[in-house]
Amino acid sequence: MIQVKGVWFHYQPEEAPRKDWALQDINLTIMPGEYVSVIGPNGSGKSTLSRLLNGLLLPVEGEVRVGGRLTANTQDLWYIRQQVGLVFQNPDNQIVAPTVQDDVAFGLENLGVSREEMKERIRDALEAVGLAGMEQREPHHLSGGQKQRLAIAGILAMQPKVIVFDEATSMLDPQGRKDVLGIIRQLNEKGTTVIHITHSANEAFLAKRVIVMAEGRIQLDLPADELYPIALILEKWGLDVPLAVRLHHRLLGHGWHLRERITSLEDLVTDLWRFLSKD
Numbered sequence: 001m002i003q004v005k006g007v008w009f010h011y012q013p014e015e016a017p018r019k020d021w022a023l024q025d026i027n028l029t030i031m032p033g034e035y036v037s038v039i040g041p042n043g044s045g046k047s048t049l050s051r052l053l054n055g056l057l058l059p060v061e062g063e064v065r066v067g068g069r070l071t072a073n074t075q076d077l078w079y080i081r082q083q084v085g086l087v088f089q090n091p092d093n094q095i096v097a098p099t100v101q102d103d104v105a106f107g108l109e110n111l112g113v114s115r116e117e118m119k120e121r122i123r124d125a126l127e128a129v130g131l132a133g134m135e136q137r138e139p140h141h142l143s144g145g146q147k148q149r150l151a152i153a154g155i156l157a158m159q160p161k162v163i164v165f166d167e168a169t170s171m172l173d174p175q176g177r178k179d180v181l182g183i184i185r186q187l188n189e190k191g192t193t194v195i196h197i198t199h200s201a202n203e204a205f206l207a208k209r210v211i212v213m214a215e216g217r218i219q220l221d222l223p224a225d226e227l228y229p230i231a232l233i234l235e236k237w238g239l240d241v242p243l244a245v246r247l248h249h250r251l252l253g254h255g256w257h258l259r260e261r262i263t264s265l266e267d268l269v270t271d272l273w274r275f276l277s278k279d
């Protein structure tokens with residue numbers, strides 16, 4: 001679905017030494033239907049990468065292809081932007097219309113979609129994010145989580161194959177975050193390719209594959225269940241380590257006879273339960 005080959009990027013390439021570039025030799029293939037998270041410290045290049053994936057930015061060197069088409073080809077950009085939707089951190093910056101319904105319609109108006117189809121797409125998109133019945137509400141009266149769900153509905157109505165969530169949960173309260181994470185999971189289960197950029201290791205491990213970025217480079221690219229047992233390594237890049245991993249290591253260190261390897265919090269709980277019920 002997405003191929004990134006030998007990509008180098010800097011915002012002012014003529015001024016900076018190569019080692020300071022925002023992206024350095026990025027190579028990445030994302031297959032249809034994948035759920036991939038990208039985690040990394042501030043300034044590691046995650047957002048820059050997300051903007052390269054739908055042609056908002058173009059590589060200085062290397063290439064990005066979506067469905068085989070190059071983002072550098074101006075005549076393919078329209079197609080590419082329809083295929084890859086971006087949801088950003090701040091929902092307030094993504095809302096453009098006076099009602100929920102008009103906001104979802106906004107992106108569709110340029111697509112030449114018929115009136116009937118538009119109605120259908122708006123209905124389906126609002127339903128998918130749990131905002132059905134709120135069509136006439138004014139977006140600025142919605143909660144942060146509802147606004148972010150509205151932003152997602154606007155993207156969904158365009159029927160993209162891939163959605164990139166760029167820190168899309170970081171401004172939300174715990175409930176809003178939970179709702180959005182649930183929507184992300186459901187979208188992926190229905191076949192949408194998901195790329196989830198996040199600071200949170202706990203969120204990152206909801207994906208099936210985790211990419212760790214630091215200093216403009218991909219440092220690790222592993223199935224989540226292979227990274228989980230060695231997740232203490234995330235500290236090396238100043239990232240949080242999931243609580244279950246820290247707890248597991250501590251308990252092993254104190255001589256608890258748990259399994260050497262856990263692949264999720266549920267896994268640890270099951271193992272603890274087994275251990276405690278032996279006595």
Ligand SMILES: Nc1ncnc2c1ncn2[C@@H]1O[C@H](COP(=O)(O)OP(=O)(O)OP(=O)(O)O)[C@@H](O)[C@H]1O
Nearest residue numbers: 011012021022040041042043044045046047048049
């Ligand atoms: N619009 C811009 N103009 C100039 N430099 C930028 C711009 N946006 C980002 N940069 C620089 O590019 C590098 C990568 O930034 P980027 O925002 O992609 O990282 P990030 O991993 O998404 O960080 P964060 O987690 O803080 O959002 C940083 O050195 C940053 O200062």
